[in-house]
Amino acid sequence: MTDLDVRLPVTDARPSAAKAFRAILWRDIFVTGKEFWVFLAQVALQPLFMLFVFAKVLNAGGYVSDDYAHLLLPGIVALTAFLTALQTVSFPLIMEFSFTREIEDRLLAPLPTYLVALEKLLLAVIRALASAVVMFPIGALVLGSAPWHADGVPLLIASLVLGSWVGAGIGLVLGTMVPPSKISVIFAVILTPLMFTGATQYPWQSLDSMRWFQVVTALNPLTYLSEAVRAAVVPEVPHIPAWVCLLVLVGSGVAFTGIGIKGFMRRAVS
């Protein structure tokens, strides 16, 4: 052994929190990768069927017009991203905090506890964006064509990122509040209304003649994601101004993240 061969302590002198954060994120991406096809089926199947039935089958029967397909696809992409983010956080979290206790090893990593929650949100956004990227071409394949508007790409990306973040935030709130015995209740009383009041299958301004429903949809953050994605992809369809959408998304993202992290801390440290 030479004088230079000094053994440094393993843990000191390194930014442990950043390293731990990256390792935890890597764990989740690694696990997602292992089950990539399951993940794809999970996120893409339901929206695909919706797209197929509403835009293709009903069109063949003459019930909806050709234009409707181009209006529906952006909405379906928004829905996919939103739900993927929400489910990426909520369901695993409910299980990890109760039956499996899997999250404990990560809660004991050398990083502040709230960062473990933020990692979940980041993972959810990554997965949601991946699912949105997958949905566009598959949707185009189903429909035979897809709307495209190059100028709208920055808005498209911004709204998908923000919208997934909001979905993840709602997932965090649900994941830390709902006991495992109520998991099926989430589906019935929260997810379903969320899916159908989110202006994904219809533009918000088309509801002018149904005032009460328009008000209800205005309360759903998904509405603003759907409107923003349509503003980016099919700007000719009347929509809520993009800046309003982005502002509401940022606002609800902050709110749900705040409530979610509070719930997370309560579950992580008793």
Next chain:
Amino acid sequence: MTPAVEVRDLVKRYPKRDVNAVDGLSFSVQPGEIFGLLGPNGAGKSTTIGVLTTRVKATSGEASVAGVDVIRDSVAARKLFAVVPQQTNLDRSLTPRQNLAFHAAYHGLSRADRNAKAAALLDEFGLADQADVKVDWYSGGMAQRLMIARAMMHEPKVLFLDEPTTGLDPQSRLFMWERVRDLRSRGVTVVLTTHDMDEAAEMADRVGIVDHGKLLALDTPEGLTRGLAGHAVLEVSVTPGDGDDPDKLIAALTDVVGVERGEAVAGGPIRLYLTTDPATVLAPVIAVLSGRSAALTNVHMGAASLEDVFIELTGRGLR
């Protein structure tokens, strides 16, 4: 020397509960010690471990691990300890080997380090053959071993084991004890909880008996059994000589220096409760017996067991 673990006036009351789960607990553990927390169900053992491992928020009081305040500086403390909880919390989306490797990654070890370490620990804990199967396939004993191996991945100074041998078969239990002693010889301080008296007596250098969140006694296992039950016990089976009767015999035996009290369990041996070491009393007792021409058929020396102490301190009530 900084204590490996220090707990002072620790109080924990869970929300919506009207009693304290931990109620003014104080103790400290020296580096290199194996310290046992012994107590009945619901005594507050896991809660104490929870506070020390930053998973339970203390209501008041102080707690530190290796000199780091776990309440104020929980992130720094997490590098210094590891914990094997009462219930399995292995990552079921990962293989056993990946469980170890990812744990090390969370703690900032390099890839080469974590792979080498994982291989070495899997080997040491007898899991090398089943390192790449599903964690779900593991038996309780294997999962327990894997959790200890995982805990050792980041070289903690203090290892907390919450009921490490509950539900293990005798082989696994012996293996576990061996590994724990091994850890101590490498300089790791071990704090374990148990309600198994034999285990506490066998493993721990010192034992703290807790109930209702309070420390009732704290000493070496020998100290506890000697001091608290007050008595070592000498059991002699005798056939009294002709014309002698057991009561007179007991009276004579009680006169021996060091014998406090004697009683005969109906038809059974005579139990002598001692104030000193049984070995020093044995010769005089035999002298008395042969003086009265009683035939000695069997002798049993024993300390009052830790179980006697435990029951004496915590009562017989179920909780």
